[in-house]
Amino acid sequence: MKTEDNGKVNFSYHTKVVRNPKLERLQYNYLFPEISARELQHIRKYPNARVISLGIGDTTEPLPDVVASSMANYAHNLSTPAGYRGYGAEQGSKELRKAIAETFYKRMGIKDEEVFVSDGAQCDISRLQLLFGSNMSIAVQDPIFPVILALSHAYIDSSVIIGQTGDVDTISGRYQNIKYMKCGPQNGFFPNLSDTERTDIIFFCSPNNPTGHAATREQLEQLVQFAQDNGSIIVYDSAYAVYITDGRPRSIYEIPGAKKVAIEISSFSKIAGFTGVRLGWTVVPEELLYLNGFPVINDFNRIVCTCFNGASRIAQAGGLASLSSQGFKGVLSLVDHYKQNAEILLQTFESLGLKAYGGINAPYLWVHFPGSNSWDLFNEILEKTHIITVPGSGFGPAGKEFIRVTAFGHRENIIEASKRLTALLS
């Protein structure tokens, strides 16, 4: 394909089909491609360097034996007459729905039938957008740096695709018709709800990526009250909830009344190392109703049955094993590994006199370098320590003094990174 600069190609024939104008509005974000390009350049320059990535957050540690074995056994059994299985339920197996409800929503009154198993949170966000359609008004957290949300969880991009937004403002990089709720250190990473406009949908991610902030109980009580007062629906992303260990809520349903106003999406990716296995879930309570009294769960069930055909049954077997008592012990020790990584990094930055947010209830650190330019920082760190980070300005102008660092990695790499950063920055 001979691509010209404008992305068009030199073929003589074209159809008469008009490109979807919603897709024309989508902005391309060059942050991660740019990081990859600089990494490649660096490797060419220093072919023998041991490059350590604290960039993209991806799990690195092997699965617990019992989880891998359960998937291996399930797969093996598919070659036997007794073990072969065809289509499963679109909503996931009864056993797994029950295990999710019992493990994550005990005493919150979430029923098995309100849990929909998926192939991951990102995919379910897109199915939720199909559910909502193009006429919804939406709000997203603005953890100083709005675009990260589009990168990490596609809230914004999927909203653009479904048609909820207007055009992008070329100066701010923000879309019309999306309300950005500022969440920074100045307000405890929680929006000032008294001056927040009502929207139909409020996307809220806790623990947050990239700031690493886990909302407190009081904050979530405010959020649920705000949604009830406005008749809004909260889409609560709890993909990192298992990293919370200081008593803050791990689910929005810990807040009384949340079932009337909230959908919760979550994932086995960062809990159980399933980034490549693909498994997640979404909870839609029966109590959540549209203005006309129609249950949202009925429509979501229809979307799941029409636009999805169930998560791989092998992945579901792994999910079930990871929630068994032995499996969950293994899973928690994986989480503990990454949390210790985060602690090492946090101590490193603090001992260097730098302020780092997150890292306690989340596998991300958001590190402040007052007066710096984050791309310069990225370059200097890469050049002098062979460590990949993520420059904050890639997430918007307000991120220009920050870098994001992931705690996902092998321990020896984290320790080595800590040494190199200490040598550079002390």
Place this chain on the structure above:
Amino acid sequence: MKTEDNGKVNFSYHTKVVRNPKLERLQYNYLFPEISARELQHIRKYPNARVISLGIGDTTEPLPDVVASSMANYAHNLSTPAGYRGYGAEQGSKELRKAIAETFYKRMGIKDEEVFVSDGAQCDISRLQLLFGSNMSIAVQDPIFPVILALSHAYIDSSVIIGQTGDVDTISGRYQNIKYMKCGPQNGFFPNLSDTERTDIIFFCSPNNPTGHAATREQLEQLVQFAQDNGSIIVYDSAYAVYITDGRPRSIYEIPGAKKVAIEISSFSKIAGFTGVRLGWTVVPEELLYLNGFPVINDFNRIVCTCFNGASRIAQAGGLASLSSQGFKGVLSLVDHYKQNAEILLQTFESLGLKAYGGINAPYLWVHFPGSNSWDLFNEILEKTHIITVPGSGFGPAGKEFIRVTAFGHRENIIEASKRLTALLS
């Protein structure tokens, strides 16, 4: 949940969010729930009967050893430091994309990069609808019985969800703004294109479900020419193509010029018995351009990266193994098993003097019972033979003299079904 007749529930609180009007247009189809209810009733009446299902088409035979082993090994290796893998590419692994291109599109000039691995054809149809958006005009085959398409592949329902259609006509059960292209025995199961209106998108499934008709080369040449003349995009569903053994095209890209006008979706489900494993693919050629010259593949790639996070890597390992030389032999012997089932059923109906369509290049038979009512037929067959079928009238009024029969099943069940049907109908 206390459900009232109108689907609303008796909770006092409701949000102020208006239900997506597109979802309000969706019609519920009670065919398969009704069949299940009657099956249940039958089992209660005859608790000792050996019920045989020739209803829903689901694979029944174990996977080839080499395929199951490759998935088991991949899963097992995820518990080892050397074998652990995190996120894969959203578009699928390079190896699998290459193997699909080489196995199914040899000498058709399809590049590896034009193949997007998915978790199944149904999911990709929904992603294609996100690609197209709500302003597209669409056409679907009307194999006498339009609703089957909504059931089997969600073309219509996903169009309704994305907003391409108007309201449903309560008498015909058809949606406004969808063109239904009649395909019956009278026209060789191929639409009369000379009186077919232009649409942006043409959904075309071959071999067809339920009629079992595989389009001939001449028919597909006409279709491609028609699309070129009109500047339309064909979405070609080839999920059953591997059942074609009489030389008819297995891919739309066997037709010269198709790459300029056609997307092809396909699946490992019915090829390799992956209905529960979940793996498919979509081909978007670089030559396929919108009116403004922009490549469709660029937008589809964006949709895949935003709304999908890749098929399970374990399933992908199985897909790759099923395309290895040993694996593909095993896969073809599975297909052969179902084709022999179809032949047994075809001979059964023919020996009874009944006209059955399909069953040669497809795993479905569409059996004509002139003068009959298909629900009566369904009931009589169930009552007297304990066999579940699918009544044609469930697919629309024109199906009232037909039943659909699947060839997916264990051989002993097919032979037993054949005996019982012969005893009943001869």
